Amino acid sequence: MxxxxxxxxxxxxxQKENLDVRTVTMGINLLDCRRGSVEETCALVEDKIAKYAGNFVEKCNETAVKYGIPVINKRISVTPSALVGAGFSSEDFVLLAQSLDRAAERAGIDILGGFTAHVEKGMTETDRAFIASIPKALAVTSRLCASINVGSSHKGINMDAVAMVGNTVKELAEETADQGGFGAAKFVVFCNQPGDNPFMAGAIHGVEEADVVLNVGVSGPGVIARSLKKTIAKRGRENLKLDDIAEEIKQITFRVTRCGELIGRQVSRVLGVEFGVVDLSLAPTPKIGDSVGEILQILGVDDVGAPGSTAIVALLNDAVKKGGIFASKAVGGLSGAFVPVMEDAVLADAVGKGALTIEKLEALTCVCSVGLDMVPIPGDVDAATISAIIADEMAIGMVNNKTTAARLIPVPGKKAGEIVNFGGLFGTSPIVEVRNVNKSARFVSWGGRIPAPIHSFKN
Amino acid sequence: MGKSFVISVMSKDRPGIIAAVTTVVFDLGGDLADLNQSVLGGYFTMILIAEFDESVQKKDLLEKFSAVQKTTAMEALINEMEGDYPVNQRVLPRETYVLTAQAQNRKGLVKCLGDFFYSKNINVLDLVTTSDKDMYTMIFQVDLTEVHSMGELRNELKILGKDQQLQLVLQHNDIYMATNEVGTALETIIGV
Structure with a gap:
């Protein structure tokens, strides 16, 4: 009935809350594509991606039309390239990057992730060659995203790698100075990077995964924001407490997650590919009404960054997890609230008002799922300071057994408060002030490792 | 069991109607196979299917109901079913969709959608309408198994909505099951 x-x-x-599926990401293992030469390897990489993803976009679109739920992004993640190209030189890795870019274009995919190395404990010669290739690789490709995992709760933080990636971020921005340093927006540094995250720029296909897997990212924060507004208007603010709000978020997340998993499993079935996980992350877009910051405002802070913001993000993150985990058979990836400054209009606005600082963002990342994401900083911030900011963020992830990441964009020629605009999904924001620059070089130059915390030794 | 009858009953709503109807079925040795009832505007309506021995005739049922009708002012319509009642009759077709239509209340709204479905040879499985102030809401559950292009159908609905000032949303029934039926596994819903 x-x-x-x-x-x-x-x-x-x-209809009114814009329920969608934010991303369906196909993870493809490329380890079996390695051959004696880079050319042969690249040819096999392109063949394998074409074999599995050739009709991926078409089937996602058909499923979206059938169910009447839009699938916003269709993406591909692959095995970390540093493993696929073991023994490659930096020039070889640039060729592999171009090969991945071509494969993405042929599959009709706008972004492919997995140009990645995991170096949390130490670096091989290949890893070093790989990291050195990143600025060029991202400059000559348009669809590729790169990431480096420099820390984990189990192994500690590789500070040699942290020092290197500070320079990588600077070089990426300078290589793409004519685009406002956009290259750095396609590079993210992780602690505890998951192998089943469907969201870019940090999506990879972990070595622990099956050959081909489909992971799904659920709808964005707009559904929760509008539903909360409706509930508050209907029941009256005076009749609600924060635990009622948490309960409401859980119930919305339940529906959103079931919907996302339904679409994901249907696409998996049609493609004959194993279903992986549902990532519960609330990923904002620059579109008005699709903002995590708006949820914070609805829950009672006038500007994001005001005292109380961290507590609200903690409540939000927890309620989303509880609702989603009950709804889904397989939750994974990052699963929490994202706070990407440029991609969230309310966060960017708060930066412009001086309400949201990089220090407060760092505090938010202690209780949300990712980290300092899409943070534009002045172009003259030195590499050592960038490395030190990354080290701080990695330490939060390492000690708290959670994923943290840093996607910092030093915008060449611009200072704090000036506007940078990448357009589309990458958004716009005033540049965030970085205080205490040029004061961390002695720390970063130590190198070596920050040992894993005592609570990681559980064997 | 030999034959099945479909029995439709209408009465002003009051306690005891179900008891009266099922007593008739029970007294004739019948077994209820399926039943659906609702109350609208203070009137009770029920349709049921019951299986009886081969010896039971339509006239036996009419006689029994006539006796009840005298005391209850109930109207009954009885027909013998052709063939057996399929056990899986209540399993929805694979491509069951729900079309919700909302508009300012006016005459002919249900007819408008009914004509549209008929012109496309689309069978309506269920229909519920509600009215809130001036807004009239219709919820059609429809079988789109015979629709060859969902894209075309959605475009035609878009045109219909614009022409008739209707807000139309077409969703697969699986979406409602997934978002509302906590205990149903997604594999069951999509039929994996």
Missing amino acids: LRSDQIMATVEMV
Whole structure:
């Protein structure tokens, strides 16, 4: 029997609250593509991606039309390239990057992730060659995203790698100075990088995964924001406490997650590919009404960054996890709230007002799922300071057994408060002030490792 | 069991109607196979299917219901079913969709959608309408198994909505099951 109340509630989520599936990401293992030469390897890489992802976009679109739920992004993640290209030189890795870019273009994919190395404990010669290739590789490609895992709760933080990636960030920005340093927006540094995250720029296909897997990222924060507004208007602010709000978020997340998993499993079935996980992350876009910052405002801070912001993000992150985990058979990836400054109009606005600082963002990342994401900083911030900011962020992840990341964009020629605009999904924001620059070089130059915390020794 | 009858009953709503109807079925040795009832505007309506011995005739049922009708002012319509009642009759077709339509209340709204479905040879499985102030809401559950292009159908609905000032949302029934039925596994819903 039709339940009109339930049906209309779901219709409202689709029609008025813009329920969608934020991303369906196909993970493809490329380890079996390695051959004696870089040319042969690249040819096999392109063949394998074409074999599995040739009709991926078409099937996602068909499923979206069938179910009436838009699938916003269709992406590919691959095995970390430093493993696929073991023994490659930096020039070889640039060729591999171009090969991956071509494969993405042929599959009709706008972004491919996995130009990646994991160096949390130490670096091989290949890893060093790989890291050295990143600025050029991202400058000559348009669809590729790169990431480096420099720390983990189990192994500690590789400070030699942290020092290197500070320079990588600077070089990436300078190589793409004519685009406002956009190259740095396609590079992210991780602690505890998951192998099943479907969201870019940090999506990879971990070596622990099956040959080909489909992971899904659920709908964005807009659904939760509008649903909370509706609930507060209906029940009256005076009749609600924060635990009621948390309960409401759990219930919305349940519906959103079930919807995302339904679409993901259907696409998996049609493509004959194993279903992986649902990532519960709330990923904002620059579109008005699709903002994590807006949820913070609804819950009571006038500007994001005001005292109380961290507590609200903690509540939000926890409620999203609880609702989503109950809904889904397989939760994974990052699964929490993202706070990417440039991609979230309310966060960017708060930066412009001086309410949101890099220090407060760092505090938010202690309780949310990722880290300092899409943070534009002045172009003259030195590499050692960037490395030190990254080290701080990695330490939060390492000690708290969670993923943290840093995607910092030093915008060449611009100072704090000036605007940078990458357009589209990458968004716009005033540049965030970095205080205490040029004061961390002695720390970064130590190199070596920050040992893993005592609570990682559980064997 | 030999034959099945479909019985439709209407009465002003009050306690005891189900008891009266099922007593008739029970007294004739019948077994209820399926039943659906609702109350609208104070009137009770029920349709049921019951299986009886080969010896039970339509006239036996009519006689029994006539006796009840005298005391309850209930109207009954009885027909013998052709063939057996399929056990999986209530399993929805694979491509079951729900179309919700909302508009300012006016005459002819249900007819408008009914005509549209008929012109496309689309079978309506269930229909619920509600009215709130001036807004009229219709929820059609429809079988789109015979629709060859969902893209085309969605475009035609877009045109219909614009022409008739209707807000139309077409969703697969699986979406409602996934978002509302906590205990149903997604594999079951999509039929893996």
